[in-house]
Amino acid sequence: MGEKILMKGNEAVAEAAIRAGCRHYFAYPITPQNELVEYMAKRMPKVNGTFLQAESELAAINMVLGAAACGVRAMTSSSSPGISLKQEGISYIAACRLPAVIVNVTRGGPGLGNIAPMMCDYFQATRGGGHGDYYTPVLCPSTVQEFADHAPLAFEIAERYLTPVLILADGLLGQMMEPVEFPEKTPVPKDQSDWCVGPWEGKRTSHHVINSLFIVPEDLEEKTRILFEVYEEIKKNEIRYETYNMESNPSLVVAAAGTAARVTKSAIDELKAEGIEVGLVRPITLWPFPSEAVAKAASGAKKMLVIELNMGQMVEDIRLAVSGACPVEFAGKAGGVVFTPEDIAALIKEKM
Amino acid sequence: MQTRILCGGFGGQGVLLIGKLVAQAGMAEGKHVTWLPSYGPEMRGGTANVMTVVSDKPVGSPIFTQMDVLVALNHPSLEKFGPDAKKGALILINASNCGELPLDMPEVRAVRIPFTRMAEEIGNTKAANMVALGALVELTGCVAMRSIEDDLRHMLGKSKPELFEQNMEAMRRGAEKARELA
Numbered sequence: 001m002g003e004k005i006l007m008k009g010n011e012a013v014a015e016a017a018i019r020a021g022c023r024h025y026f027a028y029p030i031t032p033q034n035e036l037v038e039y040m041a042k043r044m045p046k047v048n049g050t051f052l053q054a055e056s057e058l059a060a061i062n063m064v065l066g067a068a069a070c071g072v073r074a075m076t077s078s079s080s081p082g083i084s085l086k087q088e089g090i091s092y093i094a095a096c097r098l099p100a101v102i103v104n105v106t107r108g109g110p111g112l113g114n115i116a117p118m119m120c121d122y123f124q125a126t127r128g129g130g131h132g133d134y135y136t137p138v139l140c141p142s143t144v145q146e147f148a149d150h151a152p153l154a155f156e157i158a159e160r161y162l163t164p165v166l167i168l169a170d171g172l173l174g175q176m177m178e179p180v181e182f183p184e185k186t187p188v189p190k191d192q193s194d195w196c197v198g199p200w201e202g203k204r205t206s207h208h209v210i211n212s213l214f215i216v217p218e219d220l221e222e223k224t225r226i227l228f229e230v231y232e233e234i235k236k237n238e239i240r241y242e243t244y245n246m247e248s249n250p251s252l253v254v255a256a257a258g259t260a261a262r263v264t265k266s267a268i269d270e271l272k273a274e275g276i277e278v279g280l281v282r283p284i285t286l287w288p289f290p291s292e293a294v295a296k297a298a299s300g301a302k303k304m305l306v307i308e309l310n311m312g313q314m315v316e317d318i319r320l321a322v323s324g325a326c327p328v329e330f331a332g333k334a335g336g337v338v339f340t341p342e343d344i345a346a347l348i349k350e351k352m
Numbered sequence: 353m354q355t356r357i358l359c360g361g362f363g364g365q366g367v368l369l370i371g372k373l374v375a376q377a378g379m380a381e382g383k384h385v386t387w388l389p390s391y392g393p394e395m396r397g398g399t400a401n402v403m404t405v406v407s408d409k410p411v412g413s414p415i416f417t418q419m420d421v422l423v424a425l426n427h428p429s430l431e432k433f434g435p436d437a438k439k440g441a442l443i444l445i446n447a448s449n450c451g452e453l454p455l456d457m458p459e460v461r462a463v464r465i466p467f468t469r470m471a472e473e474i475g476n477t478k479a480a481n482m483v484a485l486g487a488l489v490e491l492t493g494c495v496a497m498r499s500i501e502d503d504l505r506h507m508l509g510k511s512k513p514e515l516f517e518q519n520m521e522a523m524r525r526g527a528e529k530a531r532e533l534a
Contacts, residue, residue: 004379006372006375006376006379006385006387032391115391171391172388172414172415175388175389175391176386176387176388176389176414177372177375177386177387177388178385178386178387178411178414179379179384179385262412262413262414263412263413263415264412265412265413266411266412266413267412267413268412269412338415340413340415340416340417341412341413341415341416342416342417342418343417
């Protein structure tokens with residue numbers, strides 16, 4: 001690890017992506033992730049990379065598809081409405097089985113909404129997002145360091161399973177600064193010969209034709225079956241989560257991700273000082289979802305409280321995971337209003 | 353030990369920089385820090401604020417309602433955030449353009465210093481934020497003056513040595529004034 005640098009989340013994830021070997025970045029500006037675009041515009045030419053401000057979000061995601069098909073580490077980023085526009089391309093990338101990284105620094109919605117931090121794209125992110133039968137792995141960081149660490153991890157997962165990977169952070173994490181250290185190592189690039197377009201002298205197979213159109217139903221069925229075999233592998237290997245203060249055997253456990261989780265940690269610390277023990281389970285991968293870890297956290301609890309910066313999306317996955325083992329209650333804020341630790345501490349006391 | 357600092361002022365008064373210099377100094381001292389600006393549709397002449405946390409332990413929430421320190425460079429910030437100061441909090445008030453606290457708050461320590469006028473005295477109105485930073489560091493000790501000096505020297509020492517000196521002078525005067533009043 002190198003020295004610590006005070007950076008915005010948007011800048012840290014950009015620098016980490018470059019250090020992870022990303023040399024092709026295509027985007028269209030939108031707040032609150034513009035520092036990411038700005039950083040790439042400044043840095044990419046210095047590392048002989050390509051920065052391209054596309055004419056639209058749709059163009060940017062298709063440039064990512066094209067670059068990924070050529071075997072390079074490619075990335076795009078946007079914020080909620082812009083990510084909606086990219087969904088067609090993300091579905092195509094998933095169908096073509098190409099590795100790519102997409103960063104969504106979310107904002108308030110629906111519609112044009114506002115630029116405040118809101119985690120309201122959970123459903124879109126965890127259910128594929130675009131049309132068709134597919135999923136994308138989703139990483140949800142909670143600190144600037146984790147946001148940076150997720151860039152190389154996203155490329156690794158993308159290449160290991162040949163899938164687009166989404167990093168879902170909110171505007172608060174994009175805008176705030178924290179100390180960050182970058183790892184020295186770059187993830188080892190995967191042998192491209194089994195997925196990238198040629199020229200593969202003498203060993204070119206139909207696999208090197210990048211395509212998502214399979215007009216014969218049986219052909220598409222087979223492609224989809226393979227896709228879902230891969231998803232089973234991802235579920236087996238890539239689930240990530242964190243627990244906090246669970247060793248205190250708390251009767252109430254909070255489930256929260258991203259910014260809501262870190263604010264909850266402060267509330268838990270404050271309550272601990274008053275002698276009240278509360279636990280936290282924080283999904284880091286939103287898909288695949290850490291259902292077993294959530295079920296385990298719920299097994300010793302009297303109640304689970306789901307806290308989200310939306311009107312209740314992750315709560316559905318929590319309810320599926322808890323499966324009636326204890327009551328699950330929900331508290332959310334919409335519009336980009338963020339809970340403070342004081343809010344959450346009061347909320348927990350009320351629910352206990 | 354955790355210090356939650358809120359700095360507010362007009363856009364252009366350099367409140368974000370106060371928070372950034374505190375955060376950088378804290379980081380250099382091996383502390384845990386967060387810096388969160390208000391990033392709404394702010395404009396020049398509008399209000400801006402920044403929440404900074406300096407802590408011995410990892411920082412959970414970068415956002416808070418109640419603060420340990422409020423630096424109000426303009427009156428609207430004092431009016432908006434003053435009532436949220438914790439018991440025993442320090443409120444640094446820019447006496448050059450702020451009125452009184454909106455509430456009677458006997459449990460806080462309000463210190464009035466004319467940051468803007470003092471900056472004018474050293475020939476740069478824009479250094480009012482640095483006068484305030486000097487007072488903040490002097491009265492809280494949340495980071496060492498030396499750490500900020502090192503950081504500023506790194507940023508300005510070679511490229512703009514006269515600006516570095518002026519900023520240091522502004523901080524020294526802010527600290528001196530704070531000592532006098534303490």
